[in-house]
Amino acid sequence: MNPLTEQTRASMAEIIHRYPHKRSAIMPILHLAQSVQDEITPEGIAMVAEVLDLTTAEVNAVATFYTMYKRSPVGKHHIGICTNTLCALLGGDAVYDAVSERLGAGHNQTDVDGTFWLERIECQAACTHAPVMTVDWEFMDCQTPASAVEVIDRLARGEMVVSTRGPAIRDFQATEHTLAFPDDGLAGEGGEADAIMLAGLTVANQRGMSAPPATAQGA
Amino acid sequence: MPELPPAVRGFGVTFKTMFKKVVTEQYPEQADRFPPKPRFHGRHQLNRWPDGLEKCVGCELCAWACPADAILVEGADNTDTERFSPGERYGRVYQINYLRCIFCGLCIEACPTRALTMTNVYELADDNRADLIFEKSELLAPLLPGMIAPPHSMVPGTTEKDYYAGQVSGSVPEQEPDGDAAIWFEKQGYKA
């Protein structure tokens, strides 16, 4: 595990400057700590608390509430497979089972050598492309058990894998860094919304539908 | 029919009674000829689990229920080296004052662990007050075969819930007073 350095502290200070109140910066700063250490450690909690003038209990509360903060090392890649309603209907559980078998890991566990972290994730708002898998929070749309296992195999061999929406997969720590510093210049990578995503809007436009006016009661 | 003189008539009752069944009990010479009914409210008993640990958790609900204020309980913590009951708490002090007890049995109904029950023993007379306040040592049920006198550990691998679920059927060698309990005995100045 990498130690937190003065450089990390300086980066944290940089994030704090984005917000009117120090404590508002807690979530990106936790992602930053996770990008360095691959998990949220007591050391990380202590540093975050220190830079934000919070108690470690307050930081602990946030770090344990949100599932994106991990309390054991994630490894090189985070694999998330949605098994919520639509993905489940379209085979999400089968994808999960296949990947789980391939990795020999269950929910919130890593494989034997600690490279992959597997997690059943909640809805990613990608129901149009169900069943969906995420690799380091990048979308792999419309997966089958075979395609998902293939993605894992290629990542395991160190091959370049590209998200079905464009961006190249880097690794978990790089994603975490992006969550701390979203302005990494990669926002343009990947495509526009495709026809499936916009299907509903297209139909609505064709039929001249519009949202009902807001009622006075709701205002 | 002429009336008999009243003095003689009075003996009629005597004669009739002579042929009735005798209800007098020869107590104490023949006390065991007339045992009390099974549900007779007699002296209390503090029960044990099959391995000898005490069932009493020191909750004092018996004392609370007692209309005669005859029961005194003080709870305390079990520790790893000094365990008297499964779980966290046990009754360190347990006294029943038989000068006050009215044998109503409300304490039995209040007991959440069935630690306290009543026996059929009714011979509770003494010549002084102090001896009629029964201590925990007098109230505890005798050790049956398979039981070890506390303090000792729970059966290894079990929790208090297993005791309540009836999963513990007796003591095991690991609970013998050569492990944790031996330390306690040593501390108390006993020789194991």
Add this chain to the structure above:
Amino acid sequence: MTLAPHQTSVQPVDTVTVSVDGIEVRVPKGMLIIRVAELMGIEIPRFCDHPLLDPVAACRMCLIEIDGQGQPQPACAQTVTDGMVIKTQRTSELAKEAQEGVMEFLLLNHPLDCPVCDKGGECPLQNQAMTVGRPEARFDEKRRTFPKPINVSAQILLDRERCVSCARCTRFADQIAGDPMLELLERGAQQQVGIGPDAPFDSYYSGNTIQICPVGALTSSLYRFRSRPFDLVSTPTACEHCASGCALRTDVRRGVITRRLAWDDPEVNEDWNCDKGRFAFLYTADGRVETPLVREDGRLRVASWPEALDTAAHGLAAARGRAGVLTGGRLTREDAYAYAKFARLALGTNDIDFRNRVSGDEEAQFLASMVAGRRLGPTYSDLDHAPLVLLAGLETEDESPIIFLRLRKAVRSHGLRVQAISAVRTRSLDKLQASWWACQPGNEAWALRQIIDGPQGADALAGLRQPGAVILIGERLAGVPGALSAAAALADATGAKLGWVPRRAGERGALDAGALPGLLPGGRQVTDEGARAQVAAVWGVRSDVLPSRIGRSSSQVIAAIRSDAARADADSEPAVQALLVAGLDVEDSPEAGAFRQALDEVPFLVAVSTHHNEVTERADVVFPSAVVAEKAGGFTDWEGRVRSFGPAIRESSSVADGRILAMVADVMEVPFGTGDVASLRAELDSLTPSTVTRAAAPQVASSAAPTPESGYALLATWRLLLDRGRLQEGEPHLAATARPTEAVMSRATANSLGVANAATVTLSTARGSVTLPLAIGDVADGAVWAPLNSEGCALLGIGATYGSVVRVTGGAR
């Protein structure tokens, strides 16, 4: 931020008309529904709601129906609006069903611990499950369990599976105490109260969370399994630990105190108290003086009461006019008054002093002029409404914790500004968002003068001139020449209210009772003939019986004994023939060494004491007296408010000091009265309100603190709330939550002393040294802070006190 002056007149409030369960009421606008129902006597079940905490609607127990709103609403988070029609569970099936459902949910994972749970018998969950819960549970799955209990601090234990996630404890820690070290962790079914990694909940107010926990999730190491609520006999009492004046409830089981709780007193401590008041009561058990003792052939032996009374009476009678009385700051006002009366009537002396601490003539004059015998004020309520509070020589969290809570409440509710003249920017100042005027210890007088006529003081001066502004000064300013004079002058110049905050619970009461060389009860001066006549009339004696010369202070008495002994002239009469000492600790004295020698040298020493200590072991006669829990009495808090209490341990046969003195006086044939609490209180109360001629405020010029030479620093120090104080003995769990014993100085000071890289520093005086871990913090340059009386750091023992110059050397890292 605008600072509206405190409105003293009653303002008309906007009201709204609402109907609750068909009853129409007019209530102030903005009230919470649950409070309105309370006022009407309608009880809505609740767990998370607490009148002193912000609403959170976490437990959902208080759901009620409001006409026009489809879903049930939480009564604890909704304010009333005009025309609102509210139906509680009494009249609404919807509300009733909603509450039953919530209760069923809360009980899903709640363990069947009631028989072994400390809360069982006084548990809101138990009670409300009986009143609003369904009789049958439908849940037959496995319950969620946690290993239990876990320590959130050495004192506070947490059973997570009992928790209903009401967030009372976390909100208390954050909002009231300002110590958000307790938080809700995890989520969903795993949600649990917890702390940060390796960061225990060591708040001075942590015990309150146990009291407000509506289930048995939080318990104390001290009380766990000690008794059940129905065993306890409860007595309303007052706290003996400091001058905050908390109302407490003391629970006793068969003559033994099992716990103490904060008692609701909205005027003083509201619902809260500090951990010292809550957990430090075990001192009453061990080391007690149990019988009278008399010295025979150099050894103390057990004596009968008549024998001890005789011996004491003869020794004291022989010393009439040449006896001193030292009472200490821990006595109840009635007992202090008994000593004041006994000194004047039986010993014919004004040599009585309650100040077993740094003190002086300037302080005596200040107290006579500004504090003694005055009616209430400034009060907690004044703090609530003040626009500005200036603190000088007072660390509120350590020295008067309830003042801190009140200040924090005012800061949160209406933006009170707190300014502090202090050597250290302490955690409490941060929590009060106080502006910190760094002031070297000993420079407070100069700093206060600066506000009056210095160039930097204009802003503060204007602030203090606002109506309602308050100046609070601590007792340690007695050791800074000119500081009390400057504080009095500042209050005079601005019209701000001036509050003197002593540390010990009995100091203000002893002052009002006349336990000072220049004062009679009620702030009357001994030199004032009219005042003496008033007192003599109450005491039923001729007024010329009362000594008219100002007596000697404690340090003067000690000095007199020392010089008597030094003369070694057996023929001449000693200036002090006898000494009567009440419950005080010699080591609290700034001149403990001299005090000890004086106790050895004084020809006749009578000790009235609860515990064996350095005084009793040197005494010729020792009387056992009752601790606070065993007697009736009263303390006067820093406001001047009398906090009377009855005996908590009614089984006790111990005798209070006042009664002992009456028995001695009886043998001496001095008209003293019976000395029982009721008669002492009645006499004292009859002497309290008066038109007395007051002494003028002291006019001591301020001087600057000495400039320490290289290698030396000025010592800033006070007693931490939790330290090695005598009344905290016997409670290791409490002691384990104390703040660390360390020396704190600024980076600049550490650099100039050459200890910046040291792990430890040694503070030394001519009399000894202490070695402490070094911490860098916000401390005035040239000063070092260390606790006065903590484990491994007894500074009085090395002759160091506030403002002393100490040598600072670094230890190896």
